[in-house]
Amino acid sequence: MNESSAGRSGFPPAYLDRVGSSFTDFLSTAAPELLPGRRPVPTLPVGDIAPHGTTIVAVTFDGGVLMGGDRRATMGNLISSRDIEKVYPADSYSVIGIAGAAGIAIEMVKLYQVELEHYEKIEGLTMSLDGKANRLAQMIRGNLGAALQGLAVVPLFAGFDLDAAAGTGPGRIFSYDVTGGNYEERGYAAVGSGSLFAKNSLKKTWRSGLPADAATRTVVEALYDAADDDSATGGPDPVRRLYPIVYRVDAEGAVRLTDAEVAAVADQIVTERAAADRQNMPREA
Amino acid sequence: MTMPYYASAEQVMRDRSEYARKGISRGRSVAVLTYADGVLLIAENPSSTLHKIGEIYDRIGFAAVGRYSEFESLRVAGVRLADVRGYSYNRRDVTGRIVANAYAQTLGAIFTEQMKPYEVELCVAEVGETPDRDQLYRLTFDGSVVDEPDFVVMGGQADAVTGHLRENFHAGMGLADALKVGVDALSAVSPATAGSQHGGHARLSAEQLEVAVLDRRRPKRAFRRVVGAALHTLLGDGASTAQTPEGPGHTPSHPAPGTPAGLGDPAAPDTAGGAGYDEHAEDGGEG
Numbered sequence: 200m201n202e203s204s205a206g207r208s209g210f211p212p213a214y215l216d217r218v219g220s221s222f223t224d225f226l227s228t229a230a231p232e233l234l235p236g237r238r239p240v241p242t243l244p245v246g247d248i249a250p251h252g253t254t255i256v257a258v259t260f261d262g263g264v265l266m267g268g269d270r271r272a273t274m275g276n277l278i279s280s281r282d283i284e285k286v287y288p289a290d291s292y293s294v295i296g297i298a299g300a301a302g303i304a305i306e307m308v309k310l311y312q313v314e315l316e317h318y319e320k321i322e323g324l325t326m327s328l329d330g331k332a333n334r335l336a337q338m339i340r341g342n343l344g345a346a347l348q349g350l351a352v353v354p355l356f357a358g359f360d361l362d363a364a365a366g367t368g369p370g371r372i373f374s375y376d377v378t379g380g381n382y383e384e385r386g387y388a389a390v391g392s393g394s395l396f397a398k399n400s401l402k403k404t405w406r407s408g409l410p411a412d413a414a415t416r417t418v419v420e421a422l423y424d425a426a427d428d429d430s431a432t433g434g435p436d437p438v439r440r441l442y443p444i445v446y447r448v449d450a451e452g453a454v455r456l457t458d459a460e461v462a463a464v465a466d467q468i469v470t471e472r473a474a475a476d477r478q479n480m481p482r483e484a
Numbered sequence: 485m486t487m488p489y490y491a492s493a494e495q496v497m498r499d500r501s502e503y504a505r506k507g508i509s510r511g512r513s514v515a516v517l518t519y520a521d522g523v524l525l526i527a528e529n530p531s532s533t534l535h536k537i538g539e540i541y542d543r544i545g546f547a548a549v550g551r552y553s554e555f556e557s558l559r560v561a562g563v564r565l566a567d568v569r570g571y572s573y574n575r576r577d578v579t580g581r582i583v584a585n586a587y588a589q590t591l592g593a594i595f596t597e598q599m600k601p602y603e604v605e606l607c608v609a610e611v612g613e614t615p616d617r618d619q620l621y622r623l624t625f626d627g628s629v630v631d632e633p634d635f636v637v638m639g640g641q642a643d644a645v646t647g648h649l650r651e652n653f654h655a656g657m658g659l660a661d662a663l664k665v666g667v668d669a670l671s672a673v674s675p676a677t678a679g680s681q682h683g684g685h686a687r688l689s690a691e692q693l694e695v696a697v698l699d700r701r702r703p704k705r706a707f708r709r710v711v712g713a714a715l716h717t718l719l720g721d722g723a724s725t726a727q728t729p730e731g732p733g734h735t736p737s738h739p740a741p742g743t744p745a746g747l748g749d750p751a752a753p754d755t756a757g758g759a760g761y762d763e764h765a766e767d768g769g770e771g
Binding site for chain 2: 209210214215218222225226229230233309310313316317320321323
């Protein structure tokens with residue numbers, strides 16, 4: 200931002216000129232250098248030196264939607280972070296989880312949060328859930344050049360639809376591809392390196408209309424299964440007290456489950472898995 | 485022979501001031517008051533969609549009187565400035581002073597450089613961690629900015645409302661008391677309540693008011709509109725049971741008890757955490 204815009208000369212003309220409710224559109228005229236996707240794309244693949252976030256899962260339940268993410272970021276074969284947060288509230292009624300190049304993804308989340316809040320303040324209304332999903336797709340589309348050099352960002356978006364038609368569930372999930380394709384998912388979805396294993400897990404554990412606590416268990420268990428088979432996904436870490444981040448979005452809004460709640464679910468899963476495994480062990484002589 | 489057109493700078497400025505003042509005093513008044521938990525913004529405004537009060541940023545609110553199109557474009561500019569600054573620096577780096585300065589510069593430039601001055605008067609209110617950190621900036625059409633203590637009244641018969649408030653306002657009132665004092669002051673001069681039979685003025689009803697608070701106890705976004713049942717209850721006009729509380733609809737910064745990041749229900753004053761605002765909402769639970 201040009202420093203003079205905040206101080207001596209009052210508002211630059213662009214601030215007073217166009218009427219528009221999109222923060223991103225406004226930035227593209229007033230301060231384009233702040234936008235991701237306006238910078239030169241690296242000419243060589245840089246995927247190995249940029250930390251990458253990994254697995255995110257989302258499931259619907261009878262009163263809304265849940266989203267969870269593990270805590271690991273990797274840089275090539277290194278673990279670059281054990282406690283990164285990859286699920287964020289987008290606004291009061293929606294959450295966003297990110298997989299891919301962490302730096303760009305977190306910047307995008309930050310921009311997206313401001314985008315939704317900005318619209319809300321200017322218009323005095325919140326955007327429809329489909330509108331929010333579509334805005335996110337446009338941001339991803341702008342990142343295609345960087346994605347081809349190993350800096351792909353693939354989010355997962357979920358929210359409580361205040362305008363849901365009678366008979367349909369209010370919790371909705373949207374997934375994306377690197378080109379900005381936007382797909383509404385039925386029931387559950389996962390993105391990131393461990394998504395294959397997470398989806399396989401959800402396929403067996405999740406069913407439609409689960410209550411919130413049972414659905415929470417399917418999320419944590421899916422992340423556990425992903426961590427089991429994917430080296431880039433972190434499992435529950437009782438030594439450091441690091442557990443997946445889980446958000447619940449229902450009629451009350453988006454709430455992050457406390458570490459204690461998630462830890463209880465994760466510990467129970469670990470205990471049950473350990474007990475099951477012991478039964479399979481050949482008896483020692 | 486034609487006389488060359490000449491008007492002294494003094495005369496030009498005086499004419500512009502008079503023009504702006506006339507425009508502003510034609511409208512209805514807005515009062516901004518501090519109370520124990522933050523800042524209360526009250527406008528006499530029969531429209532429920534053309535707002536005179538708005539949210540600028542996490543701790544900053546906006547109130548205006550005068551020509552709607554003019555103050556609306558200023559409000560949007562303020563939101564943009566705050567959001568750009570918060571995005572490129574940090575949310576904590578957005579202060580009321582920065583927004584007020586930008587308004588002052590812009591209004592000053594318009595006043596001196598353009599034929600027609602803006603017919604607006606603004607208040608930028610910022611809620612602090614403690615009551616002594618609350619800031620109310622009053623901005624007039626010529627770009628003057630004044631940092632006011634306790635309360636600001638703008639538009640309509642502002643002097644009469646100010647006089648009324650001087651008598652009844654006390655620092656550190658509760659929300660219901662502050663609202664009562666503010667609404668009484670606005671009602672005393674409002675043409676909308678003048679025709680009542682019993683001597684004085686009637687009180688403005690919830691439908692004629694636009695009310696919002698900047699509540700320092702709320703995390704992140706302090707701004708919250710007080711509408712519907714919550715407003716009726718606070719005004720104590722007994723109509724609260726008849727009003728349906730606002731359901732989940734497209735209302736800004738809606739929901740949630742115990743929610744992080746400034747997500748509380750603007751329609752329910754008691755979801756902000758902390759003590760209830762008034763006895764009515766508590767159902768005498770302390771018995």
